[in-house]
Amino acid sequence: MEVAIVTIAVIAFxxxxxxLVHARRLMAHRERLAALEKGVPVPPSDDKVDGDRWPVQRLLLLSGLTWVAVGAAGILAVNAVISGFDNQTSPIPDGAQWFGLVLIGIGVAHLIVYVVDRRSAR
Incomplete structure:
Protein backbone atom coordinates (compact mmCIF):
# COMPACT_ATOMS: atom_id res chain seq x y z
CA MET A 1 0.00 0.00 0.00
CA GLU A 2 2.83 2.38 0.91
CA VAL A 3 4.63 1.61 -2.33
CA ALA A 4 1.54 2.56 -4.32
CA ILE A 5 1.18 5.84 -2.43
CA VAL A 6 4.84 6.71 -2.97
CA THR A 7 4.60 5.79 -6.66
CA ILE A 8 1.51 7.94 -7.13
CA ALA A 9 3.20 10.83 -5.28
CA VAL A 10 6.30 10.61 -7.48
CA ILE A 11 4.20 10.51 -10.66
CA ALA A 12 2.16 13.49 -9.43
CA PHE A 13 5.34 15.43 -8.64
CA LEU A 20 5.14 24.17 -14.56
CA VAL A 21 7.77 24.05 -17.31
CA HIS A 22 5.04 24.02 -19.94
CA ALA A 23 3.26 26.98 -18.32
CA ARG A 24 6.52 28.96 -18.18
CA ARG A 25 7.24 28.31 -21.85
CA LEU A 26 3.67 29.18 -22.79
CA MET A 27 3.94 32.47 -20.93
CA ALA A 28 7.20 33.34 -22.70
CA HIS A 29 5.61 32.44 -26.04
CA ARG A 30 2.61 34.71 -25.37
CA GLU A 31 4.94 37.52 -24.35
CA ARG A 32 6.89 37.19 -27.59
CA LEU A 33 3.68 37.10 -29.66
CA ALA A 34 2.38 40.23 -27.91
CA ALA A 35 5.65 42.01 -28.67
CA LEU A 36 5.41 41.02 -32.34
CA GLU A 37 1.80 42.25 -32.58
CA LYS A 38 2.71 45.62 -31.10
CA GLY A 39 5.73 46.00 -33.36
CA VAL A 40 8.07 46.17 -30.40
CA PRO A 41 11.39 44.34 -30.65
CA VAL A 42 11.06 40.80 -29.41
CA PRO A 43 12.50 40.41 -25.92
CA PRO A 44 15.52 38.16 -25.68
CA SER A 45 14.69 34.61 -24.78
CA ASP A 46 15.07 33.82 -21.13
CA ASP A 47 17.88 31.38 -20.36
CA LYS A 48 15.61 29.56 -17.94
CA VAL A 49 13.02 28.96 -20.65
CA ASP A 50 15.34 27.93 -23.46
CA GLY A 51 18.19 26.60 -21.35
CA ASP A 52 16.15 23.96 -19.57
CA ARG A 53 17.05 21.26 -22.06
CA TRP A 54 19.05 18.19 -21.11
CA PRO A 55 22.67 18.19 -22.23
CA VAL A 56 22.07 15.45 -24.80
CA GLN A 57 25.71 14.98 -25.75
CA ARG A 58 26.82 14.44 -22.17
CA LEU A 59 23.85 12.20 -21.50
CA LEU A 60 24.68 10.01 -24.52
CA LEU A 61 28.30 9.72 -23.46
CA LEU A 62 27.41 8.92 -19.85
CA SER A 63 24.77 6.34 -20.74
CA GLY A 64 27.00 4.72 -23.38
CA LEU A 65 29.89 4.31 -21.00
CA THR A 66 27.55 3.08 -18.26
CA TRP A 67 25.98 0.41 -20.49
CA VAL A 68 29.42 -0.80 -21.62
CA ALA A 69 30.68 -0.96 -18.03
CA VAL A 70 27.59 -2.78 -16.77
CA GLY A 71 27.76 -5.27 -19.64
CA ALA A 72 31.46 -6.00 -19.05
CA ALA A 73 30.90 -6.33 -15.30
CA GLY A 74 27.96 -8.65 -15.96
CA ILE A 75 30.06 -10.91 -18.17
CA LEU A 76 32.82 -11.07 -15.56
CA ALA A 77 30.43 -11.64 -12.65
CA VAL A 78 28.48 -14.44 -14.33
CA ASN A 79 31.73 -16.06 -15.47
CA ALA A 80 32.98 -15.98 -11.88
CA VAL A 81 29.74 -17.52 -10.59
CA ILE A 82 29.70 -20.22 -13.27
CA SER A 83 33.35 -21.14 -12.70
CA GLY A 84 32.62 -21.82 -9.03
CA PHE A 85 30.21 -24.66 -9.84
CA ASP A 86 30.48 -27.99 -11.60
CA ASN A 87 28.75 -28.18 -14.97
CA GLN A 88 26.08 -30.47 -13.53
CA THR A 89 25.27 -28.35 -10.43
CA SER A 90 25.43 -24.85 -11.92
CA PRO A 91 22.18 -22.91 -11.32
CA ILE A 92 23.04 -20.65 -14.25
CA PRO A 93 22.82 -22.10 -17.77
CA ASP A 94 25.93 -22.23 -19.90
CA GLY A 95 26.33 -19.17 -22.10
CA ALA A 96 24.28 -16.88 -19.85
CA GLN A 97 27.29 -14.62 -19.41
CA TRP A 98 27.04 -13.61 -23.06
CA PHE A 99 23.89 -11.67 -22.27
CA GLY A 100 26.34 -8.96 -21.23
CA LEU A 101 27.17 -8.52 -24.90
CA VAL A 102 23.66 -7.16 -25.43
CA LEU A 103 24.32 -4.51 -22.80
CA ILE A 104 27.68 -3.70 -24.33
CA GLY A 105 26.00 -3.40 -27.74
CA ILE A 106 23.51 -0.88 -26.36
CA GLY A 107 26.39 1.13 -24.92
CA VAL A 108 28.32 1.02 -28.17
CA ALA A 109 25.21 2.23 -30.02
CA HIS A 110 24.96 5.20 -27.62
CA LEU A 111 28.63 5.98 -28.18
CA ILE A 112 28.25 5.76 -31.98
CA VAL A 113 25.35 8.22 -31.87
CA TYR A 114 27.44 10.48 -29.63
CA VAL A 115 30.39 10.46 -32.07
CA VAL A 116 28.24 10.93 -35.19
CA ASP A 117 26.25 13.76 -33.63
CA ARG A 118 29.41 15.45 -32.42
CA ARG A 119 30.96 15.30 -35.89
CA SER A 120 27.81 16.63 -37.55
CA ALA A 121 27.71 19.56 -35.10
CA ARG A 122 31.09 20.75 -36.35
Missing amino acids: VAFRLW
Whole structure:
Protein backbone atom coordinates (compact mmCIF):
# COMPACT_ATOMS: atom_id res chain seq x y z
CA MET A 1 0.00 0.00 0.00
CA GLU A 2 2.83 2.38 0.91
CA VAL A 3 4.63 1.61 -2.33
CA ALA A 4 1.54 2.56 -4.32
CA ILE A 5 1.18 5.84 -2.43
CA VAL A 6 4.84 6.71 -2.97
CA THR A 7 4.60 5.79 -6.66
CA ILE A 8 1.51 7.94 -7.13
CA ALA A 9 3.20 10.83 -5.28
CA VAL A 10 6.30 10.61 -7.48
CA ILE A 11 4.20 10.51 -10.66
CA ALA A 12 2.16 13.49 -9.43
CA PHE A 13 5.34 15.43 -8.64
CA VAL A 14 6.86 14.75 -12.06
CA ALA A 15 3.60 15.70 -13.78
CA PHE A 16 3.39 18.92 -11.78
CA ARG A 17 6.99 19.84 -12.70
CA LEU A 18 6.28 19.19 -16.36
CA TRP A 19 3.15 21.32 -16.16
CA LEU A 20 5.14 24.17 -14.56
CA VAL A 21 7.77 24.05 -17.31
CA HIS A 22 5.04 24.02 -19.94
CA ALA A 23 3.26 26.98 -18.32
CA ARG A 24 6.52 28.96 -18.18
CA ARG A 25 7.24 28.31 -21.85
CA LEU A 26 3.67 29.18 -22.79
CA MET A 27 3.94 32.47 -20.93
CA ALA A 28 7.20 33.34 -22.70
CA HIS A 29 5.61 32.44 -26.04
CA ARG A 30 2.61 34.71 -25.37
CA GLU A 31 4.94 37.52 -24.35
CA ARG A 32 6.89 37.19 -27.59
CA LEU A 33 3.68 37.10 -29.66
CA ALA A 34 2.38 40.23 -27.91
CA ALA A 35 5.65 42.01 -28.67
CA LEU A 36 5.41 41.02 -32.34
CA GLU A 37 1.80 42.25 -32.58
CA LYS A 38 2.71 45.62 -31.10
CA GLY A 39 5.73 46.00 -33.36
CA VAL A 40 8.07 46.17 -30.40
CA PRO A 41 11.39 44.34 -30.65
CA VAL A 42 11.06 40.80 -29.41
CA PRO A 43 12.50 40.41 -25.92
CA PRO A 44 15.52 38.16 -25.68
CA SER A 45 14.69 34.61 -24.78
CA ASP A 46 15.07 33.82 -21.13
CA ASP A 47 17.88 31.38 -20.36
CA LYS A 48 15.61 29.56 -17.94
CA VAL A 49 13.02 28.96 -20.65
CA ASP A 50 15.34 27.93 -23.46
CA GLY A 51 18.19 26.60 -21.35
CA ASP A 52 16.15 23.96 -19.57
CA ARG A 53 17.05 21.26 -22.06
CA TRP A 54 19.05 18.19 -21.11
CA PRO A 55 22.67 18.19 -22.23
CA VAL A 56 22.07 15.45 -24.80
CA GLN A 57 25.71 14.98 -25.75
CA ARG A 58 26.82 14.44 -22.17
CA LEU A 59 23.85 12.20 -21.50
CA LEU A 60 24.68 10.01 -24.52
CA LEU A 61 28.30 9.72 -23.46
CA LEU A 62 27.41 8.92 -19.85
CA SER A 63 24.77 6.34 -20.74
CA GLY A 64 27.00 4.72 -23.38
CA LEU A 65 29.89 4.31 -21.00
CA THR A 66 27.55 3.08 -18.26
CA TRP A 67 25.98 0.41 -20.49
CA VAL A 68 29.42 -0.80 -21.62
CA ALA A 69 30.68 -0.96 -18.03
CA VAL A 70 27.59 -2.78 -16.77
CA GLY A 71 27.76 -5.27 -19.64
CA ALA A 72 31.46 -6.00 -19.05
CA ALA A 73 30.90 -6.33 -15.30
CA GLY A 74 27.96 -8.65 -15.96
CA ILE A 75 30.06 -10.91 -18.17
CA LEU A 76 32.82 -11.07 -15.56
CA ALA A 77 30.43 -11.64 -12.65
CA VAL A 78 28.48 -14.44 -14.33
CA ASN A 79 31.73 -16.06 -15.47
CA ALA A 80 32.98 -15.98 -11.88
CA VAL A 81 29.74 -17.52 -10.59
CA ILE A 82 29.70 -20.22 -13.27
CA SER A 83 33.35 -21.14 -12.70
CA GLY A 84 32.62 -21.82 -9.03
CA PHE A 85 30.21 -24.66 -9.84
CA ASP A 86 30.48 -27.99 -11.60
CA ASN A 87 28.75 -28.18 -14.97
CA GLN A 88 26.08 -30.47 -13.53
CA THR A 89 25.27 -28.35 -10.43
CA SER A 90 25.43 -24.85 -11.92
CA PRO A 91 22.18 -22.91 -11.32
CA ILE A 92 23.04 -20.65 -14.25
CA PRO A 93 22.82 -22.10 -17.77
CA ASP A 94 25.93 -22.23 -19.90
CA GLY A 95 26.33 -19.17 -22.10
CA ALA A 96 24.28 -16.88 -19.85
CA GLN A 97 27.29 -14.62 -19.41
CA TRP A 98 27.04 -13.61 -23.06
CA PHE A 99 23.89 -11.67 -22.27
CA GLY A 100 26.34 -8.96 -21.23
CA LEU A 101 27.17 -8.52 -24.90
CA VAL A 102 23.66 -7.16 -25.43
CA LEU A 103 24.32 -4.51 -22.80
CA ILE A 104 27.68 -3.70 -24.33
CA GLY A 105 26.00 -3.40 -27.74
CA ILE A 106 23.51 -0.88 -26.36
CA GLY A 107 26.39 1.13 -24.92
CA VAL A 108 28.32 1.02 -28.17
CA ALA A 109 25.21 2.23 -30.02
CA HIS A 110 24.96 5.20 -27.62
CA LEU A 111 28.63 5.98 -28.18
CA ILE A 112 28.25 5.76 -31.98
CA VAL A 113 25.35 8.22 -31.87
CA TYR A 114 27.44 10.48 -29.63
CA VAL A 115 30.39 10.46 -32.07
CA VAL A 116 28.24 10.93 -35.19
CA ASP A 117 26.25 13.76 -33.63
CA ARG A 118 29.41 15.45 -32.42
CA ARG A 119 30.96 15.30 -35.89
CA SER A 120 27.81 16.63 -37.55
CA ALA A 121 27.71 19.56 -35.10
CA ARG A 122 31.09 20.75 -36.35
